Amino acid sequence: MLRIPVAACLAMLPLVVPVHAQDVPGIEICTVEKTMERRTSCLQSNVDFLQKTITKLSLDHQQKLDAANRQIDALKVTVAGLQKTLGDLQAAQAKIADDAKKKPDAPPPKDANKDANKDTK
Numbered sequence: 677m678l679r680i681p682v683a684a685c686l687a688m689l690p691l692v693v694p695v696h697a698q699d700v701p702g703i704e705i706c707t708v709e710k711t712m713e714r715r716t717s718c719l720q721s722n723v724d725f726l727q728k729t730i731t732k733l734s735l736d737h738q739q740k741l742d743a744a745n746r747q748i749d750a751l752k753v754t755v756a757g758l759q760k761t762l763g764d765l766q767a768a769q770a771k772i773a774d775d776a777k778k779k780p781d782a783p784p785p786k787d788a789n790k791d792a793n794k795d796t797k
Contacts, residue, residue: 701725 702725706718 701728 701721703722704718706715706722709715709718
């Protein structure tokens with residue numbers, strides 16, 4: 677029975693890796709530094725971090741603007757196509773209306789004349 681927990685612990689042993697502290701880039705409080713060299717270095721680190729952040733954000737926003745402009749252009753093309761289709765439909769509708777006005781009234785069907793004659797008798 678002890679073999680299973682021991683085997684499980686031994687199997688998980690390679691997964692436990694010592695973690696070393698890392699210097700995470702970010703804004704540091706430089707006023708705590710005593711020497712001028714360390715304070716200057718800290719301030720330069722902050723400036724570098726801010727410049728990288730601004731560059732990254734400006735690239736991200738430029739990509740978003742470019743994507744939005746592409747979408748706007750595609751929508752403009754779609755609207756132009758829809759306007760053309762609407763114009764074609766309106767022209768066809770006007771042509772049908774003109775054709776209906778130009779046609780002489782058709783004579784009544786023959787069956788209608790027979791019914792009218794029966795009523796008068």
